[in-house]
Amino acid sequence: SISREATKKKSILRRRRSKVQQQIHDRQSQVAELKLSDDLGGETPPAAQTQNNKLIGRLEEEICELQEKNxxxxxxxxxxxxxxxxxxxxVSESQQAS
Structure with missing residues (x-):
């Protein structure tokens, strides 16, 4: 029945949402670690700081995308x-696959 199918799909979507939330948390932790290492790094070479800043920016973009998906x-x-x-x-599942 439609109700049973909806219940099944909701269960799948809950698992997917859980994964997305975990990915958000993981990336937020990575950003926090990178910012902390910058703060504690003292005399970090400019090239390393630039690389860290780029990585932080990329992670923050991913966080935004994941939050939208969530x-x-x-x-x-x-x-x-x-x-x-x-x-x-x-429709959402087919877009996810591509």
Whole structure:
């Protein structure tokens, strides 16, 4: 039935959202470590500082993208219309694969 299919897909999306949240946390931890090493580094060579700053910028971009994905998944999971949920989540899954 549609209700059963929606429940199954919601379970899959919850796992995906959990992974995304873990990725956000991991990247936030990496950024914090890089910033701390910059602060404690003292006489860090300029090239290393530049490289760290680029990495921090890239990680922060990834965090933003992951937060957007998390928000999309959250909105999908809030859907009460089972048929619409199945349609939208199927489209979302196909976009994720590409």
């Amino acid at each position: 928000q999309e998944l959250e909105q999908l999971l809030q859907s009460e219309d089972h048929l619409r949920f199945i349609q939208v989540s199927t």
